[in-house]
Amino acid sequence: MALIHKIKETIVSVVPIMVLVLILNFTAAPLSPLTLLRFLIGGIFTILGLSLFLLGADIGIIPIGEKGGAALTRKKNLPLFLCVSFAIGFIITFAEPDVQVLAQQVQIINPAVNSTLLVVMISIGVGLFVSIGLLRTVLQIPIKLFFLIFYVLLFAAAFFTPSDFLSIAFDAGGATTGPMTVPFILALGMGVAAVRGGKNNHTDSFGLTGLVSIGPIIAVIILGIIMGNSNSTTLIPEAAANPVLGHIIPEVFVEVSKALLPLIILFILFQLFLIKMPPKQIIRMSAGLIYSFLGLILFLTGVKYGFMPAGTELGAVLGKPENAALLILVGAIMGAVVVCAEPAVWVLTHQVEHISGGSIKRKTLLTALAFGVSLSIALSMIRVTHGFSIWFYLIPGYTLALLLMVFCPKMYTAIAFDSGGVASGPMTSTFILSFTLGASLASGGNPVTDAFGVIAMVAMTPLIAIQILGILSIKRGKH
Amino acid sequence: MKILTAIVPHNQGELIAEAARKAGAAGATIQQGRGTAHNQILQLLGLGDSEKDIVFIVVPLASYPAIEKAIVDKSKLAKPHYGILFSRHVHYFLKNTDVIFDQQIEEADSMKNTNTHELITIIVNAGFADDAMEAARKAGASGGTILNGRGTGRAEDVSFFGITIVPEKEVLLILVEKGKSPAILEAVKTLESLTGPGTGIAYCTEVSDFVQLGKDTK
Numbered sequence: 001m002a003l004i005h006k007i008k009e010t011i012v013s014v015v016p017i018m019v020l021v022l023i024l025n026f027t028a029a030p031l032s033p034l035t036l037l038r039f040l041i042g043g044i045f046t047i048l049g050l051s052l053f054l055l056g057a058d059i060g061i062i063p064i065g066e067k068g069g070a071a072l073t074r075k076k077n078l079p080l081f082l083c084v085s086f087a088i089g090f091i092i093t094f095a096e097p098d099v100q101v102l103a104q105q106v107q108i109i110n111p112a113v114n115s116t117l118l119v120v121m122i123s124i125g126v127g128l129f130v131s132i133g134l135l136r137t138v139l140q141i142p143i144k145l146f147f148l149i150f151y152v153l154l155f156a157a158a159f160f161t162p163s164d165f166l167s168i169a170f171d172a173g174g175a176t177t178g179p180m181t182v183p184f185i186l187a188l189g190m191g192v193a194a195v196r197g198g199k200n201n202h203t204d205s206f207g208l209t210g211l212v213s214i215g216p217i218i219a220v221i222i223l224g225i226i227m228g229n230s231n232s233t234t235l236i237p238e239a240a241a242n243p244v245l246g247h248i249i250p251e252v253f254v255e256v257s258k259a260l261l262p263l264i265i266l267f268i269l270f271q272l273f274l275i276k277m278p279p280k281q282i283i284r285m286s287a288g289l290i291y292s293f294l295g296l297i298l299f300l301t302g303v304k305y306g307f308m309p310a311g312t313e314l315g316a317v318l319g320k321p322e323n324a325a326l327l328i329l330v331g332a333i334m335g336a337v338v339v340c341a342e343p344a345v346w347v348l349t350h351q352v353e354h355i356s357g358g359s360i361k362r363k364t365l366l367t368a369l370a371f372g373v374s375l376s377i378a379l380s381m382i383r384v385t386h387g388f389s390i391w392f393y394l395i396p397g398y399t400l401a402l403l404l405m406v407f408c409p410k411m412y413t414a415i416a417f418d419s420g421g422v423a424s425g426p427m428t429s430t431f432i433l434s435f436t437l438g439a440s441l442a443s444g445g446n447p448v449t450d451a452f453g454v455i456a457m458v459a460m461t462p463l464i465a466i467q468i469l470g471i472l473s474i475k476r477g478k479h
Numbered sequence: 480m481k482i483l484t485a486i487v488p489h490n491q492g493e494l495i496a497e498a499a500r501k502a503g504a505a506g507a508t509i510q511q512g513r514g515t516a517h518n519q520i521l522q523l524l525g526l527g528d529s530e531k532d533i534v535f536i537v538v539p540l541a542s543y544p545a546i547e548k549a550i551v552d553k554s555k556l557a558k559p560h561y562g563i564l565f566s567r568h569v570h571y572f573l574k575n576t577d578v579i580f581d582q583q584i585e586e587a588d589s590m591k592n593t594n595t596h597e598l599i600t601i602i603v604n605a606g607f608a609d610d611a612m613e614a615a616r617k618a619g620a621s622g623g624t625i626l627n628g629r630g631t632g633r634a635e636d637v638s639f640f641g642i643t644i645v646p647e648k649e650v651l652l653i654l655v656e657k658g659k660s661p662a663i664l665e666a667v668k669t670l671e672s673l674t675g676p677g678t679g680i681a682y683c684t685e686v687s688d689f690v691q692l693g694k695d696t697k
Contacts (some may be wrong), residue, residue, distance in 0.1 A: 002528050059525035067606070074644050194629065196642050278672075279604050280613075284525045291525075358492070358511050358532070406545060 006051040013346075016337040017431075018043045018420060019094065020330075021310055028326055042306010049298025050343055052199050052291050055178070057347050062187040063182070063281075063429065064267050069191025071274035080136075081345050082131045089130030089212065089246020091262040092184065093123040097255040098175035099216075106168055106220070110227055112359065117225065122285035123218030124419075126176055128184065130170045133211040133451055137192045143207045144405045150214045151402060156394075157221045163223025167449070170456045172216035174429070177209060177421040179257040179296060182344040185209050186418065203411040205355045209348075210417025213459075249337055259294050299343065300426060309429040313439020319384070327439055328381045335377030335458075337371040338432055342425040344398045345369065352415055365415070372465030373423055376457035378434065383441050385455055389454040394460065403464035404471070412470025419462040432458070480545055480569040480581050485534040485550060486512070486624055486652075487562035487692065497507055499536050500547035504572075507536045508549030512626045512652075515612045522609065525670060527586035531562075531624050533652075537569060540581075547688065556693035561693030563654060565686040575645075594694070596620040596689040597660045601651040602628070604681035607672035615653055618666035646677075 021039060024032050031039070072084055094097055099122055103115035136146060153180050158166055177185075189208030196204070267285065272276060277285070318327040339345055349362035350367075379393060433451055439449040483504075485495050489511070496507035509532050514525020518615045538546050547564065572579040599620075601611050610623045617624065630646040655663060659681050673679040 002526050007530070055525070059528070070605075070647060076644060142641070194647055214534045277606050278610055280523060280609055283523050284609075290547055350578050354511060 003051060003055055004056050007047065009048045009094070009347075010047050010054070010341075013337075013340040014047045017307075017334075017341060019255055019334055020337055021314065024314060024330065025319075028323070029314050031310060031313050031321040035313050039306045039310040041259065042304075044126040044297050045302025045306065046341070049229040049295045049300070050341065050346070051295065053295030053299055053343055053351075054346050056288045056291030056293070056295055057183045057343075058288070058350075060285050060290075060292055061183045062351070063288070064270065064285055065184045065187025066194065066275065067275045068266065068270045069134070069188040070195045070394070071191075071270065073192045073195050073272070073308045082135065085131040085134045086127040087284060088188065088266060089126075089185075089215075090127035091122045091178050091215070091251050091266070092181050092259075093264045094119060095258050096176060096178050096181060097258050098178055099123070099172070102175050106165075106223075113223065113227055118220075121219045121223060122172055122176065122216040125215030125217075126364070127215075129215035130188070130208070130415070132238035133189065133208040134192050136211075137189060137204050137208070138196065140196075140204070143204070143211075143410065143417075146211060146407065147417055148344050148402055150211070150218070151398060154214065154218055154221065155335045155398065157218065157225065161224035163222045165220060165227075167456075169217045169220035169224065170222045170459070173213040173421060174424040174455050174459055175214045177213050177343045177344065177424075179299075179425055180256075180258055180263060180292070181341040182209055182422055182425075182462070183347040184263060185200070185384055186348060187210055187448075190351065190355065195449075201353050203409075203414070205414075205415030206305055206352070206411065206418050209240075209421050210414065210416070211420035213458030235257035236305065248301050249297070249302050252304065255402065256293060256296045256300065259296075260289065264289065296343070299353045303426055303430045307427075308434045311431045311437040312433035314439075315435040316442045319439030321443060323384050324443075327385065328378050331381035331435075332378035334432065336374035336434065338427050339369050339423055339458075340366055340374040342423060342427045344422040344425050348419055349416075360415075360454040360473075366417075366465070368443075368469040369419060369423060369462055370466045372461035373428075373458055375465075376461040381439065381442065382435060384436060384445050384450050385443050386443050392454060393453070393457060397457075397460045397464065401467065402462065404464065408467040408470040409474060412473065416470070419466055420459045423462045424458040428458050429455065480572045480579060481538050481540060481542070481688075482567040482569050483534075483536045483538050483546065483550075483564065483566045483688075484686075485562060485564045486514075486534050486694065487534065487554070489530035489532055491557070491562075492534045495532075496535045496536070497540075498549045498553040499534075499546050502546045503535050503542045503656065504538055504546050508536050509534050510626060512624045515609065515623045515625065516587050516597055517622055518688075519613065519616070521614070533624065533626070538566075543688075547690065551690055551692060555694055557693060559693045560691075562687070564690045564692055565654065567598075567684065567686050568689040579615060592686050595657060595658055596654055597600075598686045599653045599660055599668060599681065599683050600653060601653070601673070601679065601681040603651070603672040605647035605649050607670075607679070607681050608651040610672055611651055611670060612653070612668050614666045614670055614679040615651075615663045618663040619659045620653045620655050620663050623651050624697070626650040626652070656690070677695060 025036060034439060072081055099119055106118055107115045136143065186209055190205040193205040245400040271282065273412050318330055349365045351358050352365060353362045436450055436454045437447050440447045487495055490571035499507060512531045512533050514531045516522040518527055521527030542556040550564060570581055605610055613622045628648045628650050630648050664681060664683060667673055667681055673681060
């Protein structure tokens with residue numbers, strides 16, 4: 001049965017994290033018995049939740065997005081195409097809980113900023129980039145050109161933005177690509193590419209997620225330039241307390257419901273006006289949405305209940321100055337294993353294998369991603385202990401990523417930029433982040449800048465790792 | 480020559496190709512598909528799907544038995560209901576610049592009476608293959624495999640900023656015992672997904688050397 005098969009697959013990706021923590025528990029960093037127990041329970045929740053979510057994504061979110069994108073293109077109506085794609089981007093972002101959290105953080109930096117206005121701006125940014133991205137697929141403009149122009153623009157604008165806004169801006173890119181939205185946006189792009197005849201149409205199936213995560217970054221940067229920095233209080237990241245299960249479940253329930261609601265609305269609108277699927281398909285897709293909903297609740301509950309406290313405790317022990325080398329080593333291993341348990345990474349690698357007809361295997365992609373994220377966490381840990389500016393990593397890193405585009409096959413570049421946004425999912429923003437915060441506090445660093453750095457790094461290194469994979473693939477044979 | 484086709488679980492295609500290669504086959508091409516569930520309710524709830532690899536290998540007649548045996552033996556190490564294997568005749572084979580014509584085998588083979596099964600192929604608009612499968616199942620089919628594809632469209636369909644909008648298709652493969660195909664074809668004939676203009680087609684071809692792959696097979 002499909003569910004059992006999925007559970008078997010997800011066990012393979014979650015168990016390594018648990019093994020790593022257990023090894024540390026019995027050697028360098030013993031956890032308190034309660035944290036360990038919570039971690040083990042959380043692990044089981046995570047495995048079951050991830051399996052259910054992925055099963056649901058396969059038959060719910062992805063087909064809905066694909067069918068919607070395909071049907072929209074088939075209407076052959078440009079104004080409709082642009083308006084609907086803008087609306088899709090706007091709605092799913094407006095409802096994304098992470099974006100609302102982000103807006104509240106901005107208000108702390110600068111109380112003059114209206115948080116609703118900010119959410120609207122980010123949503124407009126995403127909406128615009130969804131329609132630009134989909135139009136690009138239709139007009140067949142090279143995607144590399146888009147990445148180059150927008151990233152150069154972005155970094156140029158970044159010079160004029162107060163540094164607090166910058167960290168929020170890069171977080172905004174990650175926040176909009178939540179586990180519900182990524183599969184949907186991914187599928188939308190594939191749907192548009194699928195009905196476009198002509199050669200190489202599958203190489204254009206990817207890249208939309210990568211483009212879309214630029215939108216909110218630019219939106220926040222522009223806002224930063226306009227508003228400036230009037231408040232010097234620094235942002236204190238949420239203290240990783242150990243909330244009880246009774247608190248987490250309702251919180252996660254509301255969060256996931258908010259993210260799911262726009263998808264349900266879009267599904268109904270698509271069905272009424274665009275797709276008109278047979279009743280059996282509707283039942284299947286609805287079942288898929290329900291699986292994803294329940295799965296994501298289980299998954300996020302497991303991560304928040306079990307993984308976050310463990311991450312904080314591990315970080316606190318390993319962050320002590322005498323453990324510096326071990327911290328970097330553990331960070332490297334943790335990065336490699338955690339990325340394999342990110343829900344959106346699963347969806348992306350699965351779709352790449354599917355679209356490429358199996359010629360790009362998910363294992364190959366996952367290996368490259370694991371290398372990339374491993375490097376990013378290791379580098380972040382070095383920064384945690386030494387405390388230098390994140391720009392020493394970001395500027396050379398993005399320069400390299402843009403340079404690699406020259407040599408890399410189109411499809412790999414698109415996948416690389418997609419996986420940048422995808423890799424920094426809920427696992428990273430809870431487990432890795434709390435680990436970093438723990439380490440940062442223990443080593444006397446600045447938790448705010450350290451926390452920002454790690455997400456930005458996880459979003460950057462896949463661009464390099466996947467493009468190098470793409471360049472290597474040319475030598476092995478044509479793709 | 481024959482073209483050997485094996486339908487096996489996802490990611491097992493390479494294994495089959497490797498087994499065939501060791502037994503003397505030249506190379507294989509693998510396609511991805513989706514197996515339909517045996518149970519209707521599971522199918523409806525999306526719990527019964529399984530991902531499949533479809534392996535194609537063109538094999539000379541002389542080495543066919545050895546290659547078939549290699550694959551069957553390999554599959555016996557796996558679980559029951561691992562997959563199926565069948566072959567079709569190849570009349571013309573081109574590789575590099577060599578061309579092989581092969582016209583006579585058909586008679587010789589049908590005398591051996593290995594043509595116990597038929598392959599029904601139904602091509603419909605995307606989203607309707609499950610409906611077709613359900614109708615076929617009611618008429619006696621046991622299971623099917625769905626491949627994604629796209630139509631080429633016609634010249635007059637074109638132009639949305641110069642691009643051709645092509646219809647998405649699903650290809651449903653159903654392998655059945657010889658006597659069952661008329662009933663199944665009759666059952667799908669009246670489906671909406673096959674009656675409208677430009678919606679779908681169905682055809683039936685003979686296959687030979689049908690073998691069940693997996694642990695319990697003889």
